[in-house]
Amino acid sequence: MLIIIVLLPCLFLTNSCQHEGIPADQIKQICFTGEVLPIFQNSCGTSGCHDANGGEGGYVFTDYGSIMKAITPGDASKSKAYQSITSTFLLMPPDNALPLSKRTLIRLWIDQGAIETKCGPGTSNGVPVTKSAWACYGRDIEPIIINSCAIAGCHLGASQEEAMDLSSYAKVLAAIKPGNPKASKIYNAITSSPGTENFMPVEPYSALSKAAIDTIFSWIKRGGLNEECASVCDTTGSIMYASHIKPIVDLACASCHGATSPSGGINLLTTTGLQAVAKSGKLMTSLKRKGTILMPPSYALSTCEVRDFQLWINQGYN
Numbered sequence: 422m423l424i425i426i427v428l429l430p431c432l433f434l435t436n437s438c439q440h441e442g443i444p445a446d447q448i449k450q451i452c453f454t455g456e457v458l459p460i461f462q463n464s465c466g467t468s469g470c471h472d473a474n475g476g477e478g479g480y481v482f483t484d485y486g487s488i489m490k491a492i493t494p495g496d497a498s499k500s501k502a503y504q505s506i507t508s509t510f511l512l513m514p515p516d517n518a519l520p521l522s523k524r525t526l527i528r529l530w531i532d533q534g535a536i537e538t539k540c541g542p543g544t545s546n547g548v549p550v551t552k553s554a555w556a557c558y559g560r561d562i563e564p565i566i567i568n569s570c571a572i573a574g575c576h577l578g579a580s581q582e583e584a585m586d587l588s589s590y591a592k593v594l595a596a597i598k599p600g601n602p603k604a605s606k607i608y609n610a611i612t613s614s615p616g617t618e619n620f621m622p623v624e625p626y627s628a629l630s631k632a633a634i635d636t637i638f639s640w641i642k643r644g645g646l647n648e649e650c651a652s653v654c655d656t657t658g659s660i661m662y663a664s665h666i667k668p669i670v671d672l673a674c675a676s677c678h679g680a681t682s683p684s685g686g687i688n689l690l691t692t693t694g695l696q697a698v699a700k701s702g703k704l705m706t707s708l709k710r711k712g713t714i715l716m717p718p719s720y721a722l723s724t725c726e727v728r729d730f731q732l733w734i735n736q737g738y739n
Contacts, residue, residue, distance in 0.1 A: 451530040453485065455540040460523050461488055461502075462723060463559060464514050483724050485537045497531040556640035557648040558590060561672070565633050566593060567719040569622045569676035570607075590647050599645040602638045611637065627679025630671035630690075656725060660732040661739055662692055669726050670695065673717050696738050705731060 451457060465471045465482035481487035482502070491502035498504075505513035506524055519527075530536075556562060566587050571577045576587040585606065586592045597605035610621035611629050622628070629637075640646075660666070670689050678689040688694040698704045707716035708727050715721075733739070 450536070450538055451526060451533060452540040453530060453536065453538045456526050457530045458485070458488075459559060460519065460527065464519060464523075465502075470514070489535065492531055492535045494535040495532060497528040500531050500535075503527055503531060556636045556643070558640065558646065559648065561636050562593075562640050563590075564673055564717070564720060565629065565637065565676075568673060568717055569626055569629060569633075571719075572622075572626075575623065594645055594647075597641050597645050600642065602641040605641050608634075608637060608641060622676055625682040625684070626676045627683070630675045630679075632668060632671040633675070636672070656728045656732055659739065660729055660736055662695075662733065665729045666695070666733050669722065669729065673722060677718075692738070699730075699734050699738065705734070 461482040471480050471482040480491050480501075482491075488502065491500060491505075493499040503524075506519050506527065512518055571587045576585050585596055587596065587607075593607070596607045602608040607621075610619050611634055613620040615628055620628075674689045677684040678687050678694075683689075687698060689698065695704070703712070703714070704716075705727075706712040707714050708722055708730055710721055721727075
């Protein structure tokens with residue numbers, strides 16, 4: 422009897438170690454569009470790697486259909502995509518391994534059947550959402566910081582102004598007070614009066630648009646979380662300047678090509694200014710990152726956003 426009592430805990434311990442983490446069938450369904458797709462798009466499907474322009478190695482990781490060519494539904498261990506992100510030989514992404522949390526999301530999604538579960542516009546695992554449900558760091562905040570703040574000579578690494586380094590999420594977090602935008606250094610700086618000592622961004626960069634400021638306010642108010650969300654991007658039907666193009670320009674272009682000393686003398690905050698660059702062919706060349714001038718300079722717009730611009734042009738600049 423004593424031997425049996427001693428062995429029972431060992432048997433339970435052995436069984437509990439058969440899985441790495443929680444078994445996929447014992448947790449909620451992982452949402453592809455909201456949790457998995459952003460990881461592939463931001464870490465794998467970037468320009469020059471596995472994007473739509475002939476992905477490296479023949480693999481494209483920008484949409485569900487393409488991603489599934491490297492997936493064995495129900496078995497992550499046999500899926501080439503998962504093998505690559507956990508490999509000790511040819512690790513992907515090569516220069517920036519995914520953290521455990523993201524690798525686990527991908528593994529669970531595959532083991533649950535790799536279903537194209539959708540939680541973008543309209544639904545979130547069955548719960549209605551709106552297009553502006555919340556601001557996510559990876560999708561909404563980081564591009565603003567990269568374009569307008571974490572710039573050489575300002576708040577980037579060793580050159581940061583007033584010891585405010587904004588070159589990573591952890592450092593951005595140190596400059597805010599989660600839940601309280603008005604007590605956050607970043608929010609106070611971007612809402613200060615232009616020309617005052619604390620105002621950001623400094624010249625020659627333009628003040629942030631109201632959309633960008635409101636987005637940062639929303640993100641801080643919600644807790645300043647390090648989230649990644651799939652872009653709410655729909656390229657069906659008519660692509661309009663007011664509803665599709667202007668929101669992208671406000672967040673990704675306004676700091677350099679705003680009304681105050683616009684870079685290259687190009688003001689993109691007016692329809693005429695944007696149309697002129699588009700008609701010259703320079704806009705799409707820069708957005709597709711095929712020329713010598715890349716726009717935005719520090720990161721690429723998503724495939725869907727670039728397609729929005731192309732369709733807007735094709736449909737007559739409405």
